[in-house]
Amino acid sequence: MAKAKSAFVCTECGAEYRKWQGQCSSCQAWNTLSEVRLAPARPGAAAGATARAGYAGSLSREVVDLAHVDLSEVPRLSSTFAEFDRVLGGGLVPGSAVLLGGHPGAGKSTLLLQTAAKLAQAHRVLYVTGEESLSQVAMRAHRLQVPVTGLKMLAETSVETVLAVAERESPEILVIDSIQTMHLEDVASAPGGVAQVRESAAALTRFAKQSDTVLLLVGHVTKDGTLAGPKVLEHMIDASLLLEGGADSRFRTLRGQKNRFGAVNELGVFAMLDHGLKEVKNPSAIFLSRSEEQAPGSLVMVVWEGTRPLLVEVQALLDESALGNPRRVAVGLDANRLAMLLAVLHRHGGLFTGDQDVFLNVVGGVKVLETSADLAVLLAVVSSLQSRSLPRELVAFGEVGLSGEIRPVPSGQERIVEAAKHGFTRAIVPRANVPKRIPEGMEVVGVEKLADALEAM
Structure with a gap:
């Protein structure tokens, strides 16, 4: 043996x-x-490897000039959600593997069930569930009020069985919910293990590539927010999407982390309602639901998410600390960058916050990853420190350097135009981002140093 x-x-x-x-x-x-x-080598393993090698060789058996490749041969399928298509780069690509991750309760299964049910009205769709029974999925579909006619369902965890059914049904879209429940008979480990997830994803991806099937995988995340399973799983797939939003939040954000067919860091916004997820056409208007009375420490900033500007409100609260080490809490922003900005404020702005607890929050549960929020964060901190409210019609954006300079950020013209559309009349921006044509009714103040920005407040 x-x-x-x-x-x-x-x-x-x-x-x-x-x-x-x-x-x-x-x-x-x-x-x-x-x-x-x-798993031990099987007698037919060599033949299977030869067949797979032959398939791989058939993809590139002749050399072709890249300029002569016909892009019309790769049509895209709309997911029926404009925000979903935005994150995907324009729609679903046949033969692609897309991994959708998120915390429990984020709405991964809800989003894919809504998408699969609508796509099934015009395409062949096979939905494989390994975590729920068919009756549970049917109950959720009834609650979401989605069309159920034409959607093929399969409750199975064996990859061999799933592939056999897929060969028979020949679906255009194959949904696997979730990859952590799938297993191969030849792999001697429990479902969800490193080997099972890797080999199951490889077998399903190989089938998708050979049959030009759109493969949608649901993936779990760890407590740190990263995708569970081996890192090689993210290398095998074509697109990795993360659905963010806590159970107490009404809104969900779909962010692209990897995409071979579109831009990364694209953001799609959904609202969780009684009948499932509904896409938000104008996210800036949702995140700008502010109170009538302006409070100190509140300011609107213009960030760039993927291919569009987004207006979000940042709130700062400073309170005298009774601890030896004052707390620095940042929700939606990088806490390490906050500590750096406070040091810049002390060195180049002359304002000391070493005896203050600093709490920072981005309204709406949005996670801001780019550096254009630096200037707005510092202005909100100063507003709270001095207990002075900022005007409601003021917006700000810009990167702050360690020497106190205000650096320009990409797409400054588009950010200012977006702010003007929502009724803002004054903007504090880097001097290099001041546009030649300023929107009517908009006052743009260009600054080069942190001291200039504090004076412009």
Whole structure:
């Protein structure tokens, strides 16, 4: 009897080792190696590998000039959600594998069930559920009031069975909910393990590429917010999307982290209602639902998400600290960058916050990843520190350097135009971002130093 072989795989980067070690030599992470049982070689394995190699060779059997490649051969399918299509880069591409991740309760299954039910009216769709029974899915579809005619359902966790049914049904869109519940008979580990997730995703992706089927996978996330499973899973797929939003939040944001067919960091906004997710056409108007009475520490900033500007409100609260180490809490922003900006404010603005607890919040649950929020954050902090309210019609954006300079940011003209559309009449921006043609009724103040920005407040 052949001896079972095993390997150790890093869950962070996917590197493999023959024996266990405390630190991964590739990504330098500690205690991330997990044992994977390798299936013994089967008699037909070599023939299967030869067939797969032949298939791979058929894709590039002749050399073609890149300029002569016909892009019309790759049509896109609309997901029936404009915000979903925006994040995907224009729609679903046949033969692509898309991974949708998110925390429990974020709405992953709801979004895909709504999408699959609408697509099933014009396309062949196969929805495979491994976490729920068919009756549970039917109850959710009834609650969401989505059309159920034409949607093929399968409750199965065996990848071999799923592929056999898919061969028979020949779907155009295949939904797997979720990849952590799938398993292969030849892989000797429990479903959800490193080996099972990797091999199951590889088998499903291979089928999607060979049959030009759109593959939609649901993936779980860890408590840190990263996708569970081996890192190699993100390398095998074509697009990785993350659905964010807490259970107490009405809004959900769909963000692209990897996309071979479109731009990354694109943002789609949905509202969670009684009948499922509904796309938000104008996110800026939703995030600008402000109170009538303006309070100190509140300011609107213009950030750039993917291919469009977005107006969001940032709130700062400073309170005298009774602790030896004052707290620095940032929700929706990088806490390390907040500490850096407070040091710049002290050194180049002359305002000391070392004895103050600083709390920062981006309204609406949006996570701001770009540096154009620096100037608005500092102005909100100063407003709260001095207990002076800022005008409601004021917006600000710009990157703050360590020497106190205000650096320009991309797409300054589009940001100012978006602010003018929503009724704002004054903007504090980097001097290099002051447009040649200023929108009518808009006053744009260009600043070069932090001291100039504080004076312009």
